[in-house]
Amino acid sequence: MPGFEFATTHRVLVEAGAAGRLPGLCQERGASRVLLVTDPGIRSTPLLGPVEDSFRQAGMPLAIFDQVSADPADTVVLDAARQAREAKADLVIGFGGGSSMDVAKLVALLAHPDASQQLSDIYGVGLATGPRLPLIQVPTTAGTGSEVTPVAIVTTGATTKAGVVAPSLLPDLAVLDAELTLGLPAHVTAATGVDAMVHAIEAYTSAHKKNPYSDMLAREALRLLGGNLETAVNDGSNLAAREACLLGAMMAGQAFANAPVAAVHALAYPLGGHFHIPHGLSNSLVMPEVLKFNAAVAAPLYAELAPILSDQRFTDASGGAEALIAALESLINAVGLPVRLRDAGVSEDSLETLAADAMLQQRLLINNPREVSEADALAIYKAVY
Secondary structure, rough: OOOOOOOOOOOOEOOOOOOHHHHHHHHHHHOOOEEEEHHHHHOOOOOOOHHHHHHHHHOEEEEEEOOOOOOEEEHHHHHHHHHHHHHOOEEEEEEEEEEHHHHHHHHHHHOOOOOOOHHHHHHHHHHOOOOOOOEEEEEEOOOHHHHOOOEEEEOOOOOOOEEEEHHHOOOOEEEEHHHOOOOOOOHHHHHHHHHHHHHHHHHHOOOOOOOHHHHHHHHHHHEEEEEEEHHHHHHHOHHHHHHHHHHHHHHHHHHHOOOOOOOOOOOOOOHHHHHOOOHHHHHHHHHHHHHHHHHHHHHHHHHHHHHHHHHHOOOOOOOOOOHHHHHHHHHHHHOOOOOOOHOOOOOOOHHHHHHHHOOOOOOHHOOOOOOOOOHHHHHHHHHHH
């Protein structure tokens, strides 16, 4: 067995209602002034009210930055870090989806009193080397797995994104409180759930750093998500299904944080950059066709995953890559996600630009089990259009 290294968030708490314990969890980490990072959508819901009440009752100052947007820009990160410094925050909480949690990671770095690096200095792998503030992540969607990854994605231009990847971005604590996901709209539940399934599948077939531990997590993530996502979409109040999806998304995050994702994500990013399609839906749109492309070399690995989903989807239970892809397509249809780029607002005359932009994601493409050329990317987009 080749040697491997596995790293994840230091501690995980899975408990319905655990968000009410946040003041005590912050105090355990020596904090007295906290900045919570979230988005306007979360701010407009009742989710934050009980959290704010718990901090007031504990006598702890809580500042809230609520201006995180989807695909957050570098200016959003800098504004949040400025507010953290002004509030003299000594702990950061990310509360929301992947965008809020990604911003919280970078704020914890940039707002540390001894921070010496600028955001522009740390784009890339392993370049963020300074200390950070204590960091707690509270996901309100079951998708990105950002609560257990050392990655933060930032929009750096009109259509471009950059990633910060560093061990110091791994949070101190992930709080999985399924009660926070009960009000999630069906289409968001569907897209984020499929996003997490992509994480599991790409980690399992990653050309680099694939290992037995991430494989185990990827398989269990796929089982939890495949067996519960449709229920969570159709019955958003089903707490057991919600919790299973939340746990599955976290496990998929742990898997791909150690065995990185590949071409599905590389082809999804330009869709978000040019057409502002949510990341989970972008992944869902291109995943089946990328898997068909990869099957020429990854079929044995896909065959190992097929029984996890094919039995649940009542498709061909004999296994094989075709069975896995058929099961995924069946699930995508069952949860009501669009399956064509045109149905998501993508223009046909943009496909060549999308293919060229996908080639910029070499940090992802090198992990794909099969080499992807620009012509291959264009053919995939055309097949999905």
